[in-house]
Amino acid sequence: MVCVAGTSTAGASAAAAPGAGVEPVAWGPPAAGMQSALTLEENPTVGGTFRFRLLLRSAAGQTVGLPPAEKAFGWLLIVQSLGDSKRAYYSEKVPMAATRTAWPAELGGERVVSLGPFDLSAAKVYASNVARGLLTAYVSGKEDADLPDAAGKLNALLEAGRAMAKFTLCLPHEGERPTLVTSEALGITIAPPDVASLKADAREKFFSDLMKQFDRGPWAGQQAHGTCVQLGKEVLPHVLKAVFETDRPSHARLWLTTTLADIRDPRSVEALIRLLDDPMDGIHHVVAYHGVKQASDRLDKALLDKVKASDATSRLAAWTLLGFMVHRSTVPEEVLKAGLESDDPRARGTAAEVLAAHASETNIRRLAALLADSSERVRGVAAKMLGMSKNHSPEVLGALVKALDLSGESARQRVCEALSELTRKDLPYNPAAEEAARAATIAAWKAWWEEKQPRR
Known part of the structure; x- marks a missing residue:
């Protein structure tokens, strides 16, 4: 039997105060003039407590009658996505009779009835394939002997x-179909257990299952990553072993x-340095982008040395620059220089964004120099960044006009957009226009620039 602890009735304000750390109350669709909402009393943990509360109200404020509490019951549906598969479970019946002291004969006005909390931690649950x-057995009132076998207990099956x-409240009516009032879906974050309190064999099983979760699929891997980061250094030995299992x-x-990368520790640093040489495609990119979170001089140097030794096809310089930009806000000069000198146009384009984000006089000059880059992509990024810089200096404007002589329709369009932004002169370049129209736009910008030059 499901445990129901304590009951209360409250005004509408009760609907705005779900358990800590969970999503705000969202009312489900109206059914027979009623709505319900599901809340969580506290954040649950694996193997821990799952206590819910059900809120019930009139959908339009009008009076709605309710059957006796002895006849009313409900059930919980809980769904968890794990990799490429989903697990869905239905709980055993939750009787409303245990809340008879608060069970009203009717709903109406702004009154919100609060039912519960229901402790479903050890409730029997059934797999969705027998739903x-x-x-049918629930609604028809069949005895438990006619129910399928349970999959287990709720808190033992969820990861x-x-x-x-969602919670569905079933309100039977004599000689009629029952009313089913279903809550809106409630998002839940299930925290990992307190591993220190687990027995040795249970702790090892938990860590083993957690490492296997990484294998199930990208989405499961992301969830396992989040769990490991919550656990921190306690899980690190297991991650260090698993990451090198090829x-x-x-x-x-x-x-x-x-x-x-997300668990700061000297052991993580050493492993990430080793992974820079891992032959699997993509691993060194992850180290380059995420590894900078460690804020380790030793790892920073290893990254820089690797960037200097890499070729354009590795894309390592671009990922390293992005990593510093996103996770450290500043990019060391030697990393920026390596990006600007990289054979990879993506790295040089990312370097242009870094220069714009730290728009000193020197960096603006370096950004303007990229307008002469051999890559149309890099020239386009540099033009866009200069247009956003609000720098109206002759050096910048002259470099933009000069860049119009280089081929590349996309880059020319970006250059003209930057010139228009900086001068407030409306002379757009349309790559789809006739050749004569495109040439006229370029000629107009050159003529404008010529007029701006001092008379000799």
């Missing part, structure tokens, strides 16, 4: 990560590498 027979839950799926090793 049809299960719910750390996100889940969604028979794991590629997505698993990529998420394991990201996990190392």
